[in-house]
Amino acid sequence: MQSVPAPASPPVESQVSAPMVSFIARRLLVSVLILIAASLIMYVLAAYSGDPLSDLEGSSSSNKEALIQARVHAQHLDVIPPLRWFLWLGGVAKCVVPVAGGCDLGTTFQNQPVAQLLPQAVGSTLQLVTASFLLAIVLGIALGIITALRVYSGFDYTVTTVSFFLFSLPSFLMAVLLKSFIALGYNNFLAHPVLSPVSLVVCGVVVGVVLQLVVGGSWQRRLYIFLGSGAVTALVLWYMSATGWFTRPALGPVVVILLTAAIGFVVVSILAGAHNRRAWITGGINVVLAIAAYFGLQWLFAISTAGTIAILAVLTLVIGIVSGAIVGGPDRGLMMRIGAITAVLSGGVVLIDRFMQSWHNYSELVGGRPIATVGSQTPSLSGDVWITGLDSFTHLLLPTVSLLLISFASYTRYARSGMLDVFDQDYIRTARAKGMPERTVVVRHAVRNMLIPIATIIATDVGALLGGAVITEFVFAISGMGALFNSGLSRTDVNPVMGYFLVIAITAIAFNFLADLAYAALDPRVRVR
Amino acid sequence: MSTIQGSPIEPTIPDGTGLAVPGEAPGESQGRIVLRRFLQNRVAVIALIVYVVVVVFSISAIGLGPIPGWWRYGYTQLNPQLNQGAPTLSLLPTWLGGDGIHFGAHPFGQDRIGKDYFALTMRGIQNSALVMIVIGVFATVVGVVVGAVAGYFRGWVDSLLMRITDVFIVIPALVIGAVVGKTSNGLGAWGLALLLGLVSWMVTARLVRAEFLSLREREFVDAARVAGASDGRIIFRHILPNACGVIIVSSTLLIASAILLETALSFLGYGIKPPDSSLGLLIAQNQAAFSTRPWLFWWPASFIVLLALCANFVGDGLRDAFDPRSRRFSLRRTREPEPEPGEGVVHAGQPLTTADEPEGRA
Numbered sequence: 001m002q003s004v005p006a007p008a009s010p011p012v013e014s015q016v017s018a019p020m021v022s023f024i025a026r027r028l029l030v031s032v033l034i035l036i037a038a039s040l041i042m043y044v045l046a047a048y049s050g051d052p053l054s055d056l057e058g059s060s061s062s063n064k065e066a067l068i069q070a071r072v073h074a075q076h077l078d079v080i081p082p083l084r085w086f087l088w089l090g091g092v093a094k095c096v097v098p099v100a101g102g103c104d105l106g107t108t109f110q111n112q113p114v115a116q117l118l119p120q121a122v123g124s125t126l127q128l129v130t131a132s133f134l135l136a137i138v139l140g141i142a143l144g145i146i147t148a149l150r151v152y153s154g155f156d157y158t159v160t161t162v163s164f165f166l167f168s169l170p171s172f173l174m175a176v177l178l179k180s181f182i183a184l185g186y187n188n189f190l191a192h193p194v195l196s197p198v199s200l201v202v203c204g205v206v207v208g209v210v211l212q213l214v215v216g217g218s219w220q221r222r223l224y225i226f227l228g229s230g231a232v233t234a235l236v237l238w239y240m241s242a243t244g245w246f247t248r249p250a251l252g253p254v255v256v257i258l259l260t261a262a263i264g265f266v267v268v269s270i271l272a273g274a275h276n277r278r279a280w281i282t283g284g285i286n287v288v289l290a291i292a293a294y295f296g297l298q299w300l301f302a303i304s305t306a307g308t309i310a311i312l313a314v315l316t317l318v319i320g321i322v323s324g325a326i327v328g329g330p331d332r333g334l335m336m337r338i339g340a341i342t343a344v345l346s347g348g349v350v351l352i353d354r355f356m357q358s359w360h361n362y363s364e365l366v367g368g369r370p371i372a373t374v375g376s377q378t379p380s381l382s383g384d385v386w387i388t389g390l391d392s393f394t395h396l397l398l399p400t401v402s403l404l405l406i407s408f409a410s411y412t413r414y415a416r417s418g419m420l421d422v423f424d425q426d427y428i429r430t431a432r433a434k435g436m437p438e439r440t441v442v443v444r445h446a447v448r449n450m451l452i453p454i455a456t457i458i459a460t461d462v463g464a465l466l467g468g469a470v471i472t473e474f475v476f477a478i479s480g481m482g483a484l485f486n487s488g489l490s491r492t493d494v495n496p497v498m499g500y501f502l503v504i505a506i507t508a509i510a511f512n513f514l515a516d517l518a519y520a521a522l523d524p525r526v527r528v529r
Numbered sequence: 530m531s532t533i534q535g536s537p538i539e540p541t542i543p544d545g546t547g548l549a550v551p552g553e554a555p556g557e558s559q560g561r562i563v564l565r566r567f568l569q570n571r572v573a574v575i576a577l578i579v580y581v582v583v584v585v586f587s588i589s590a591i592g593l594g595p596i597p598g599w600w601r602y603g604y605t606q607l608n609p610q611l612n613q614g615a616p617t618l619s620l621l622p623t624w625l626g627g628d629g630i631h632f633g634a635h636p637f638g639q640d641r642i643g644k645d646y647f648a649l650t651m652r653g654i655q656n657s658a659l660v661m662i663v664i665g666v667f668a669t670v671v672g673v674v675v676g677a678v679a680g681y682f683r684g685w686v687d688s689l690l691m692r693i694t695d696v697f698i699v700i701p702a703l704v705i706g707a708v709v710g711k712t713s714n715g716l717g718a719w720g721l722a723l724l725l726g727l728v729s730w731m732v733t734a735r736l737v738r739a740e741f742l743s744l745r746e747r748e749f750v751d752a753a754r755v756a757g758a759s760d761g762r763i764i765f766r767h768i769l770p771n772a773c774g775v776i777i778v779s780s781t782l783l784i785a786s787a788i789l790l791e792t793a794l795s796f797l798g799y800g801i802k803p804p805d806s807s808l809g810l811l812i813a814q815n816q817a818a819f820s821t822r823p824w825l826f827w828w829p830a831s832f833i834v835l836l837a838l839c840a841n842f843v844g845d846g847l848r849d850a851f852d853p854r855s856r857r858f859s860l861r862r863t864r865e866p867e868p869e870p871g872e873g874v875v876h877a878g879q880p881l882t883t884a885d886e887p888e889g890r891a
Contacts, residue, residue: 034695038696045708049709165838167785170789170837180819470704489799504701505700
């Protein structure tokens, strides 16, 4: 893959052609060979990393010899590791060849087939990493764009410093920190949920300082923003504290209406600008529908299952797209995007409100200490979908935050430097020269081009996603892929380690390949060689 | 990757490429220009000084190998518990209501079995710094050799070496690090560092190869070849000095990630083992005692962050110093064509390219 500006660039249709097919075929072949070689290295290293019988040899049980014999026999420990690898590879080959019947990735020391453990582990890893991954991308890119627009300002330096700090914070430190201080602190706070005047002032000052840095401008404007936002924050927190909001959180009709309206306003003014009447109509329809759903659907929420919520979510998306398409006009695609984004976000507000209504019940159920520090669910908890949803939320909150903080720093840096590179291009100067509004230059010209390299980074990161977070899973005792690897390796149990390796290596190779293809598809200057 | 290929570092830098610092004498060597640009970056220089001071302090405190340090306790020695093991370090002078500035018997406190935490932390810094530097140097050497050979000879050598690189790069660093770290069980910090270095050279190799691929087509390489220089001489005397920017920067960033790798592995139990000490190991050992003895957490944690932060800042400063294209871009500047007052010289024909400001860290 080379980023060569093609002098006489061929039409796009011819990209899927003979050279493309042979490129893909070669890539696949090489990838399989790399995978096999890497698995050999991994297998031999893992097998020689310790003594697989150490736990049995140290045991005092009477049938020790028989246990050792059984394990040696089951795991072929009498065969030296490089040769044992062939046995393992033979089992893996059965997964690829359909006639051989069934996958054989070996068994763990407890005689559980690895092929059965993997889907379960992948499931809980995905549950853990998906939210943090998506949030890291969205927040990281948004913050990167803001810092690029306010480049070399106080805000930019602050974010740069903070992201360096996050780069330098090992993930286990972050996890332990969150677990020992945030979780315990918040749970203790909930026992007496009243904010002291000092903490109100501190929160107000912090919010004010951050907001005035983001908005920038003259010092008077900054001062007003600092005072205004600080006072509003302190007042809101005081109100929440005085009304016992922290134990019985709720948005209520007024806040839901205000929030959905704000969402519609922000989405329309960023994506379409304030002068686009059709965009206002699209956004307005979806905001009104979300508010109507809030008032009209509570009876349905009360008897909902996960399936109902999923159907409602899909319905929301469809309504958003369809409403955009009906309003349409010359820029139908944009309207559909606005409709979809507004609908999904304001639907989210309604959903969050419903979850909040169940918070108090949930909090009572788990003994008033809702933020969990281990595992991924409370054992033997029964309740409707809202209770179990909150249970997952409180368990995944801290691991998600710890993963989020670490990965989002790098997206901020990528997005920032990408934006600065793009601002340097001639087409941005052209767009400004022909009198485009700054919003159009940034949203339509700069951000879209900045996203091309980031798309490939994201694709590569998705490949690494299934590897899970070995350390985060370890600290929070979540039994995902990382835990499978870690527990396998600590006992020198090679088969689960290799099962883990297979999944992450295949996804990494596949998504790297997709990243290259995506780059070729998104950037017409790149051609396949 | 394309940015690396696109920015070969010139052996001599012609004037007016936007690199020239105002008032710079023409004909300065590249090394001096880089040094000057690096020294202008205050954050990076301070980070370098802090890093060296911390490492030297830790070595002098508990000694190196057989040489004893100035601190009175060893890191394996058990001492009687004083005041529940709370830190005796006091930094508040008496006139501010504190106890006066003194170290006390156990400045960082003691752990649950009475070991002096200052000695343990210093030993941890020593081990972590050792692992960082050995991984950095060793992986850089391997990476440079692989990358240089692949990029210079091209053809099947290149294909073979790059496929080997691909094989290693498929396995995530933490995973292969954990496996290798477990294998090194009992080899101590040196063994761990060397084995980790053996599996962390891939990124450097790719960058060096890309640099060599572009540098080998340059005229000065042709000139050397015509003059009869051997392949080894061309690689090491002609091309390598020109690729040193990429190499130094990538090895510094490797060092920054090495401390995170080492502490994470020690935390998981695959790195440095007790009775030896490592910053990650200290956190793992004392995880349960956080609510009762929080200092057992804060000392190693702050030193991990400090060392990693310093390495990152130095790496960033070096990257800016070596990159002739690095410049300070400002949206305001593109909107207003004239340079701001007090700004450095703006070269004609390159309105966006201005000199680095002193505190500049882009």
